[in-house]
Amino acid sequence: VRSTPITPLIAFLQSLQSAALASLGSSGFDPKVYVDLPLKRDLASTQAAFDALPRVDGVVPAATLQRYVDEYFGVAGSDLLVAQPADFVAEPEGFLPKVERPEVRAWALQVHALWKNLSRRVADEVREQPERHTLLPLPGPVVVPGSRFREVYYWDSYWSIRGLLVSKMYETAKEIVRNLLSLVETYGFVLNGARAYYTNRSQPPLLSAMVFDIYERTGDMEFVKQAVPLLLKEHKFWNSEVHKVTVQDAQGHKHSLNRYNAMWDRPRPESGTIDEESAARLSSAAQRRNFYHQVASTAESGWDFSSRWMRNSSDLTTLATTSIIPVDLNAFIYKVSYG
């Protein structure tokens, strides 16, 4: 596996995450909170203060840790600001014309209003001091899945765009695509999500389907023309050695197909303590590395963690995602290639 380098910020936040689990215990513990914390000061002084915390048998007392976190970090997610989308109207003209029953219409409008709850923009401080944030500074307004998923996700954005088109929010839909295109420009592919710890994998490649659906609804050819060079760049990523496999059929014909395959063989930073606990049942370092690679590759599929990827459906450590040629992934890539 060609593993993506880990940044000093992520490495530090992961050690904070492990310390927090030891201090606070596993009940209600969400490891992702710790790698999402924005720093109030520079990394060196934040780390020095952490190293200086008193420990009892190696564990920082819970109250001490909480005080340290409050002093040195902003709240997880506070670097994304709630922002009402410019093209939102409470009842768009021509909204769901076939939905006539008043109670169903009222419910559909309530769902439509949820765009206001899920719309954000990246705070200026992220652009000014990116080294203090794992959040990536996307240029345009964003729509997030919600709850603990505070950042933009790749394939979720496809479903968001389908909904935004129904809501006639064409500009917001285009802004989401422009954000994802900016990731292709920087990284060569769309990341799993807009966080520094997601740079080792993508998610189901639906970017061209997003562009196509927007074009179908708006007829905006200029938008398509701007997207095409980056769609081709993304296509190249999915057809590079990382994701491509050659298989031979019963007649001896060779076929080039694709698989999910993350560039990572360590615990996922956002679920580090969970992955380490799962891997503890494995006896060798090589087995653990393979497990971490399979876990991250499964996250790349978006189906984390379906039994479709496990050799034994009740044992997570038997994930074998990179050995499977998934029909859905190949259908997405076929559509891009020949569509």
Ligand SMILES: OC[C@H]1O[C@H](O[C@H]2O[C@H](CO)[C@@H](O)[C@H](O)[C@H]2O)[C@H](O)[C@@H](O)[C@@H]1O
């Ligand atoms: O709705 C966002 C995504 O949520 C799930 O996966 C994400 O969370 C995992 C653990 O925090 C992470 O490792 C993974 O890479 C994330 O994508 C869900 O399984 C995804 O389908 C979904 O896009």
